[in-house]
Amino acid sequence: MTEDLDQRLRAALRRAADFDPDVAAARERLEGLRRARRSRRIALTTTTVVALATLGLVIRMQGGDTDSVGLVAGQEPTSTMAASSTVPTTSTSSAEAGSDAAPAQPPCGAPTAAGMERVISAHGVSAVVPAGWDWYFFEGGPVDDGGRLASHLHVGSFELRKTEGGSLGEGEWQCMGDDDVFVALIFFGPDSAGTPLFAHSLRQELDPDMFSPRASPGGLPPGQSAIQAFFTENGRAFMLYVVLGSHEDRHTLVPRVEAFLAGITIAPGP
Amino acid sequence: MEALWSGDKVAQPVAGDDRNTHVAHLFNQNYSGLCRLAYLIVGDRTQAEELVMDAFVRTLSSWATVRDPERADAYLRRVVVNLCRSRLRRRHREGRQRNLAGPQPDTSADPGDDVGLWQAVLALPAAQRCIVVLYYYEDRSIAEVATTMGCADGTVKSQLAKARSTLARRFNEEGDG
Numbered sequence: 001m002t003e004d005l006d007q008r009l010r011a012a013l014r015r016a017a018d019f020d021p022d023v024a025a026a027r028e029r030l031e032g033l034r035r036a037r038r039s040r041r042i043a044l045t046t047t048t049v050v051a052l053a054t055l056g057l058v059i060r061m062q063g064g065d066t067d068s069v070g071l072v073a074g075q076e077p078t079s080t081m082a083a084s085s086t087v088p089t090t091s092t093s094s095a096e097a098g099s100d101a102a103p104a105q106p107p108c109g110a111p112t113a114a115g116m117e118r119v120i121s122a123h124g125v126s127a128v129v130p131a132g133w134d135w136y137f138f139e140g141g142p143v144d145d146g147g148r149l150a151s152h153l154h155v156g157s158f159e160l161r162k163t164e165g166g167s168l169g170e171g172e173w174q175c176m177g178d179d180d181v182f183v184a185l186i187f188f189g190p191d192s193a194g195t196p197l198f199a200h201s202l203r204q205e206l207d208p209d210m211f212s213p214r215a216s217p218g219g220l221p222p223g224q225s226a227i228q229a230f231f232t233e234n235g236r237a238f239m240l241y242v243v244l245g246s247h248e249d250r251h252t253l254v255p256r257v258e259a260f261l262a263g264i265t266i267a268p269g270p
Numbered sequence: 271m272e273a274l275w276s277g278d279k280v281a282q283p284v285a286g287d288d289r290n291t292h293v294a295h296l297f298n299q300n301y302s303g304l305c306r307l308a309y310l311i312v313g314d315r316t317q318a319e320e321l322v323m324d325a326f327v328r329t330l331s332s333w334a335t336v337r338d339p340e341r342a343d344a345y346l347r348r349v350v351v352n353l354c355r356s357r358l359r360r361r362h363r364e365g366r367q368r369n370l371a372g373p374q375p376d377t378s379a380d381p382g383d384d385v386g387l388w389q390a391v392l393a394l395p396a397a398q399r400c401i402v403v404l405y406y407y408e409d410r411s412i413a414e415v416a417t418t419m420g421c422a423d424g425t426v427k428s429q430l431a432k433a434r435s436t437l438a439r440r441f442n443e444e445g446d447g
Contacts, residue, residue, distance in 0.1 A: 005438055006406070012384035013391070013407040017306035021319055026301055030326055179356060208420075251420055252352040255328050 124236070125153060125185065128263035134160045151187040155260065156180060168241050173221055180245035181257050185238055188230075190269060192237035200231045202266070206242065206258055208250040216243075223247060233266040292342065293330050300343055301326070304350050310403045311354040313392045321357060325349040348418050351400050358396040390440050391433075398433040401426055 118129045122137040129135050135155040154160055154169050158180045161172055169184045176182060192198050206227065215226035225247035229240045240261075244253045301322060308318035329346055391402055397419070404415045405426075412430075416423045 005434070005441055008384070008387055008441075009391070009402070009406045009437065012387035013310055013403060015384045016388040017310050017407065019306070019309075019315070021302050021305040021315075023298075023301055026319065026323060027297060029323060030297060030330075178359060246356075248420075249352055249356055252328070252349055252356065255349075259328075 122153065123151065123187065124267035124269070126265045126267075127153070127155065127260070129155060130157070130260065133157050133260075136160060136162050153185040154182070155184075156182040157256070158182075168216065169243065173224060173243055176221070176224065176243065176245040178223070178246040178249060179253070181253050181260075182243040182245075183257060183260060184241040185264075186241065188237035188239065190235075190237070193232045193235050193269070195237075198230045198232040198237045200229065202231045202233045202238070202240070202261065202264065204229070204231065206254050206261075208254040211242075211244055211247060211250050211254070213247055225250060234268040236266055236269040238266075293326070296329070296342055296346060297326060300346060304346065307347070307403060307408065308350055308354050310388070310391075310407055311351070311396075311400055312357055317357065318354075321353045322350055325353055344417065348420070351404070351418055352420075355396050355400060358399075362396075387437070387441070390437055394433050394436060398429050398436075401429050402433050402437075405430060 117131045118135075120127050120129055120135055120137075123139075127135075133155060135153065137153050138151060140151045152169075154162075154172065156169075156172060156176070158175055158177060161175060168186070169182055172182055188198070206229075211225040211227045213220055213223075213225045215228060220226055220243065223246055224243055226241065226243040229242075231238055231240065242257050244250050244257075246253065304322045304325070305315075305318050308321050309315050312318055312321070325346055328349060329342065391399060394402065400419060401415055404410045404418055405412075410418070412423050412426050416426045419426065
């Protein structure tokens with residue numbers, strides 16, 4: 001009976017799959033996608049600092065206080081920023097001046113704007129944010145400076161709530177879907193650069209099986225997993241923290257993260 | 271477990287032409303087979319072709335980190351299966367939210383015939399469905415199925431046993447009826 005069922009199953013599946021996909025059309029489509037990627041890469045490598053600003057590189061400053069923190073977000077832009085400049089420490093529009101509160105937090109699951117791929121830059125770190133992804137830069141201090149919340153760049157494939165809940169993005173993970181990824185880049189001070197803990201490079205590969213559901217001190221939402229890595233790039237030290245919306249799908253989500261990380265460039269420190 | 275990405279080894283970048291040649295070869299060798307595999311899992315031909323294309327695009331974009339291009343077909347298969355599982359999960363979730371569902375198995379089909387048997391496979395939970403298709407359709411070993419699914423051999427065996435039991439029950443019920 002079991003053997004009979006096995007044979008019937010094999011026959012049934014082979015019969016059901018007896019069709020020929022349109023390989024020629026698919027090959028043409030893949031080639032088109034490949035050409036589009038190559039054009040985009042060439043365009044990016046020839047983009048100048050000035051062009052970055054004209055491409056729509058935008059920032060929004062949060063808070064008028066010049067001493068400690070600033071939040072630069074990827075949505076609702078109000079001013080442009082040259083790629084080589086540091087983040088300004090004063091508000092640039094009257095609408096933002098005096099607004100000390102964090103931006104209104106959209107509920108989880110709010111649709112992410114489709115938009116276009118964007119090139120962002122802050123404090124010498126540039127990244128290509130894919131279409132539909134969200135980001136913000138929080139300007140604090142280096143981790144080892146003590147006292148202040150660390151400067152960090154948050155990027156996610158979903159709409160970020162832009163909370164100031166912590167440099168690892170603890171306030172964001174609840175909003176992630178199974179297909180989402182979240183990347184936090186936390187800035188360390190010059191004393192950390194090149195030390196054994198930061199000996200690795202950003203270009204190191206991520207092993208999907210190194211992700212762990214227990215990689216957060218405060219715990220991750222069920223089903224998620226994360227990885228923490230320290231690295232030095234161009235004499236500057238960073239911690240990379242990546243959260244996957246679904247640990248089960250880590251083998252498909254990690255390549256998305258790696259594709260994003262491949263587009264990050266870090267200018268030498270001062 | 272097979273790992274094409276590793277935390278302790280850095281892949282040598284592959285020159286653009288090599289990458290294109292490899293991917294073109296991979297495409298010619300695997301596209302049709304992967305479409306059939308995805309179709310048997312998701313039960314919809316358009317979605318299957320879309321998922322396989324997505325898998326190729328992802329492979330193309332992360333090719334520089336593929337350590338062993340000769341085993342890229344195994345990686346591709348894993349991506350396709352994972353994408354299928356994600357699609358099934360999303361379909362299930364959206365179906366629950368909207369009280370709708372995607373292509374549904376025809377439970378009135380006669381499990382004693384080929385179409386009915388495949389419909390019975392489509393009614394299995396996503397993981398069991400993937401395992402059944404990889405094992406019976408692709409004739410993969412337990413170890414290969416485990417690698418593709420990213421789980422232990424024992425998990426594959428137990429899930430396969432459950433799937434067989436479910437299918438046998440339907441098969442027998444029909445026989446008795």
